[in-house]
Amino acid sequence: TFAVTEACIRCKYTDCVAVCPVDCFYEGENMLVIHPDECIDCGVCEPECPAEAIIADTAEGAVRWVELNAKYAALWPNISDAKDPPPDAEDFNGKPDKFENHFS
Numbered sequence: 001t002f003a004v005t006e007a008c009i010r011c012k013y014t015d016c017v018a019v020c021p022v023d024c025f026y027e028g029e030n031m032l033v034i035h036p037d038e039c040i041d042c043g044v045c046e047p048e049c050p051a052e053a054i055i056a057d058t059a060e061g062a063v064r065w066v067e068l069n070a071k072y073a074a075l076w077p078n079i080s081d082a083k084d085p086p087p088d089a090e091d092f093n094g095k096p097d098k099f100e101n102h103f104s
């Protein structure tokens with residue numbers, strides 16, 4: 001599976017949603033997650049994210065993000081269409097420690 005990391009938080013560009021062939025993204029208030037049982041590992045979303053928020057489960061440090069994605073994919077609603085990012089998305093692109101400071 002692939003997983004969304006904290007780099008997505010408050011950016012939510014949703015370019016990933018636009019390209020995913022199986023619509024396996026789920027939307028929280030400040031970030032998206034991937035359902036690990038639905039992701040077919042095609043890798044198409046990874047280079048599309050302007051915040052470089054998507055990683056493969058084989059990437060270093062991926063385990064906590066795969067677990068977080070699994071947890072919230074079960075709780076949040078599916079998102080199948082791209083939408084406008086928040087107006088201040090650019091301010092948050094590349095900011096460190098977003099999970100600690102801005103996750104909700």
Ligand code: SF4
Binds near residue numbers: 002043045046
């Ligand atoms: Fe969707 Fe493919 Fe990305 Fe998995 S790797 S979330 S199937 S676009």
Ligand code: F3S
Binds near residue numbers: 013014015017
């Ligand atoms: Fe988030 Fe990147 Fe998708 S910022 S919503 S993972 S395009």
